[in-house]
Amino acid sequence: MSTFSGKVALVTGSGQGIGRATAERFATEGAKVCVLDRDADRVEETVKALASGEGAVLGISGDISRRQEVRRAVERCVDRFGGLDVLVANAGISGVQPLLDIDDASWQRILDVNLTGTFLCTQEVARVMARSGGGAIVVTASTNAFWVEANMAAYNASKGGVVAFVRTAALDLARFGIRVNAVEPGVVRTPLAAFVTEDPVAAADYLKRIPLDHFADPADVADAILFLASKEARYITGQTLILDGGLTLGLPEGWNRGSGARDQDSEIRNQKANRS
Ligand SMILES: NC(=O)c1ccc[n+]([C@@H]2O[C@H](COP(=O)([O-])OP(=O)(O)OC[C@H]3O[C@@H](n4cnc5c(N)ncnc54)[C@H](O)[C@@H]3O)[C@@H](O)[C@H]2O)c1
DSSP states (O other), X not given: OOOOTTOEEEEETTTSHHHHHHHHHHHHTTOEEEEEESOHHHHHHHHHHHHTSSSOEEEEEOXXXXXXXXXXXXXXXXHHHSOOSEEEEOOOOOOOBOGGGOOHHHHHHHIIIIIIHHHHHHHHHHHHHHHHTOEEEEEEOOGGGTSOOTTBHHHHHHHHXXXXXXXXXXXXXXXXXXXXXXXXXXXXXXXXXXXXXXXXXXXXXXXXXXXXXXXBOHHHHHHHHHHHHSGGGTTOOSOEEEESTTTTXXXXXTTTTTSHHHHHHHHHHHHHHHHO
């Protein structure tokens, strides 16, 4: 994989979780990194962690769902580093509520951050990239865009919208040399998914559905994001890269125990025993 030496990357939601791991990976690959998060303390922590490396880093606190804050953040990146080559539109929030209980404010906030925030960041950064000959945008969507989980209507709808937006943005921005792609992680060990990954009962239950038998680490997603932003992905645009350990492939091995599959398994075992 190529390095990002001399490139400038803006990563939203990089105060913790997937965004932070991604900012760290870009810094390791020599990029100048703009850390944007609405939580000022987390921005500071990420900047400190990155500052020990070689690349330059700029921390900005701001809310991606507000046009003026996104514009100001993009202007600060450009003022400091002279341009923008990569946007990782990653910041997002979740919410678990049965459909009949969702109130207008919770619905709107999730849509504002996950969908409108992705639009605002993409548009503000793409305007800069269009003037400078192109760039790469990677959005953190989710398997929830197509493999929905109950009681998460707003989140699922926001991520479905994000994927449709990514495909459209790829069409609209191709003529400016801007590629737009998305990653679709399954369950990743971050504070956002801790209610699953850190609850022994929920985690054990969920893991039964994941063929690779473990949750993703933030670094697993960061690597996929770096690939989509890299020159190795130069002919890829408008695509989604699923990284879910096999979660959404279908019913996992073992689901049909008790039917013909059991007989088949014992037949295979017998054949092996006879051969040895
Ligand atoms: N963790 C998972 O299992 C998982 C799975 C699929 C997709 N995702 C997506 O990955 C992205 C990152 O999630 P994570 O798991 O790292 O979450 P996280 O909660 O650990 O981190 C998200 C970061 O984004 C910041 N943020 C939230 N709203 C913001 C806003 N309006 N403006 C600026 N910053 C804001 C938070 O302060 C936080 O630091 C999200 O879009 C999420 O939907 C996560």
